[in-house]
Amino acid sequence: MSSSITLVLPLISTGNVPQLATDLILHSLSADFSFVQDLDSTYLHPFVGPLDYTIDDLQGNGSLGPDTPQLYRDHLATKKFSSALELFANKDKTVYIVQQRTPIVQGYINSFTMEVIIPLIQELQATNVTVLDSYGTLDDIAAPRGAVAELGAATGGNFSNLSIGVCQVKSIADMIENFQTVLNLQLDPDSAVHYTNSLFTFSSNSPLQEISTSQQVFKMAYHILNCPSMTTLKEIKYASLFVHEGDNSVDAMLLCEHLPQLIDAPVLKIEKFKTPVSWKGVYGLNSVPSTMDEGIYI
């Protein structure tokens, strides 16, 4: 058994790209991944929906096969509804993925991190946490100080749409001791938002080289690093994709293609993308429904 356990957390962000990417991972690799449990969704906008499935889960006559929806195959006797926050895992329990279907209620990001995410990391004894995010041109807290405008210049032309940053949690105690000073916060006079470039080390071709203290990933990292009982965690990896809001299903596929860089598990190589049926008429090249213009995410 591998000694590394990775927890993937998609943030609610521009174009819902992390949620769509999570859908693609889970449904494309549904032979390996399955539902584990519902997580506490008190801090999220309420949501209850049907169990999602792919067209491949259907039999020839259009009805669902005997063991479908695939992702929930071990819980079909008791689980009829999907909830706002669900945990999935692969067969050998080395990769856990959270699917979050609604945003966190305004003001409760810190409570959500401290009371839902940190206990989950501890329970799973995760060694790596991978945070998926996305940002757009109008996203002033996530695209600091002209990062988008300088997309090419900042990286000498060799840029990627995906920014990848790593926070090495080698010594939690040292980090806590130095946390206030090593943050090296800087104020952007235009937006009055603080930025730090010392928490995550970004790859050289990342358009983003810093994160702001208003971002959810900063709060997550702050609370995780300040949790004294976090003994197993070694690394927090942050990946943020630059997108334009619209039909972002292709962006989600692009993000999935970078998974081998983000998660150290061979199972996450997707050969053929499978989309859930909830995307039909909402994302991709299908016809647009007349009465509903949104997908399963609100």
Added chain:
Amino acid sequence: MLFKHWNEFVEPRHHLDAPVMVPNQESLQALPLPTVTVPAGFDWGKVRDCDPDHKIMNPLFNTSHTHAMTRGELVTSLQLNESVVSQAATELSQHWDYRENFPNEFDPASDTREDTKSIVLRLPIVELNGMNTLLISVDENFLKVSPIFTNVVARKLRTLLNTQTKILLVGSSDKIYSTKMVSLNECTLQPPEFITGFLGGMIDELVKNRFSNFKGFIVQSEGPTGFEKLSLESMDELIDFIIDEWSSYNINADAFRENCHKLWKLDGAAMSAQSGLYI
């Protein structure tokens, strides 16, 4: 005459409209959950039927046949500490004058100005028919009531009620294609349909905690939470459902139907084409 403003900002779709409780986005402080207080001396163990519903469904229960009596209030309150309040005050002093620019529209900030220290949501508990049937009507409004309040109310009700209690949820959603019946073992929703708001939170709590005796009847509506509009077909489906559920009370179906339609029109819940010739 009010011209449509040309520079309407299109909100990103991952942002949901909800009251801003903590204006400081950089805060690292955990915010406490609202607390729910139930009326003292109320025996929840005796409750046989419970109908936690959205306020738009009140016409179904606000008629002579129910013999409704108010038994108390569920009070949900959130105390914001001084640092949060002072940040709120700073923020509001720099607030752009919404009313000056859009005099005919509702200013979401105007409510938070009145009481920045304590936010309270009061829900009446009404007893119907003297038969231990409770109606808890939730006055949701996406501009005024944060979903955290309805979430904690749903959680509290789940802890107060027995898992065998008969629970009837009647509501509406603008994210479904047709009328849906749900229960612990039956979900008739089809992707990408879903239910949100108090109704969604309540179903989620009941399902997760294996309440075996709940039934949900959800019709299609239009409009955001707190401003729903129902079609004539949806109203009739709701009325038929309630007449069927309450068949033992010998409801005069015609009078009940007429009364419900009238009350929905008075509540402004009827779609505009059904509200008469004159505006």
